[in-house]
Amino acid sequence: xxxxxxxxxxxxxxxxxxxxxxxxxxxxxxxxxxxxxxxxxxxxxxxxxxxxxxxxxxxxxxxxxxxxxxxxxxxxxxxxxxxxxxxxxxxxxxxxxxxxxxxxxxxxxxx
Amino acid sequence: xxxxxxxxxxxxxxxxxxxxxxxxxxxxxxxxxxxxxxxxxxxxxxxxxxxxxxxxxxxxxxxxxxxxxxxxxxxxxxxxxxxxxxxxxxxxxxxxxxxxxxxxxxxxxx
Numbered sequence: 001x002x003x004x005x006x007x008x009x010x011x012x013x014x015x016x017x018x019x020x021x022x023x024x025x026x027x028x029x030x031x032x033x034x035x036x037x038x039x040x041x042x043x044x045x046x047x048x049x050x051x052x053x054x055x056x057x058x059x060x061x062x063x064x065x066x067x068x069x070x071x072x073x074x075x076x077x078x079x080x081x082x083x084x085x086x087x088x089x090x091x092x093x094x095x096x097x098x099x100x101x102x103x104x105x106x107x108x109x110x111x
Numbered sequence: 112x113x114x115x116x117x118x119x120x121x122x123x124x125x126x127x128x129x130x131x132x133x134x135x136x137x138x139x140x141x142x143x144x145x146x147x148x149x150x151x152x153x154x155x156x157x158x159x160x161x162x163x164x165x166x167x168x169x170x171x172x173x174x175x176x177x178x179x180x181x182x183x184x185x186x187x188x189x190x191x192x193x194x195x196x197x198x199x200x201x202x203x204x205x206x207x208x209x210x211x212x213x214x215x216x217x218x219x220x221x
Contacts, residue, residue: 033208033209035209035211042199042211042212042213042214043154043199043211044211045208045209045210045211048208056208058208088151090153090154092154092209098142098159099144099156099159100144100156100201100209101156102146102153102154102155102156103153104152104153105152105153107151
C-alpha cells in the first residue's frame with residue numbers, strides 16, 4: 001500500500017539559508033500534518049491542512065510557512081535557518097480524522 | 112500543559128516478558144493512538160482506540176482506555192528484542208491536531 005512520502009530524507013543547510021521539505025500524502029487522504037521532533041523529544045505539531053486549506057496551527061515559527069497544492073502534496077518552507085531548527089520533520093496524512101500515517105521524515109541539520 | 116504523558120519514561124525487560132506502558136492526558140479526547148518509533152526513524156501507527164471504546168487488541172498488543180481517569184495503557188505481550196523502540200501515545204479532539212506525549216523508551220534484551 002502507498003505510504004506517506006517525504007523528500008528529501010536528509011538535508012544539510014547553513015545558518016540563515018532556506019529549506020523546502022516536501023510531503024506526498026497517501027492518495028485520497030484529506031488531511032496533512034507537519035511535526036517537528038528535536039533530539040530526544042516528542043513530536044511537536046507545526047501545522048495542518050484539510051482539503052488544501054490550513055486547518056490548525058501549532059508552535060510554528062514565523063520563519064516557517066507551509067502550503068498544500070492542488071495535487072495534495074504539501075511543502076514546508078523554512079527560512080533564516082537557525083541551529084535550533086535541526087530536527088526530524090515528519091509529515092502525516094489521514095482520512096476523515098482516522099489514523100494518521102507518518103512518513104519516514106526529513107532529517108534537517110543546520111550547520 | 113502537556114497532553115499525553117507516558118510512564119515509565121524508560122523500561123528495560125527480558126525477551127518473553129510483558130511490557131506495560133501508560134499514558135495520561137488532561138482534556139477530553141476523541142481518539143487516542145499509540146505509535147512506535149525506532150531510533151531516529153519514522154513513527155509507525157500501532158493502534159487507535161476511540162473514546163467510546165475500553166479495550167482493543169491487535170496481535171500481541173492490547174490497549175485499554177479509561178476516560179474517567181483520562182489514561183490509557185499499552186501492553187505488549189511476549190516481548191521480542193525487535194520490540195525495542197520508543198512508544199508514544201497521541202490524542203486528538205476530533206479535529207486535525209494530534210498531541211503527543213513524551214514517550215516511553217522500551218529496551219528488550221535477548
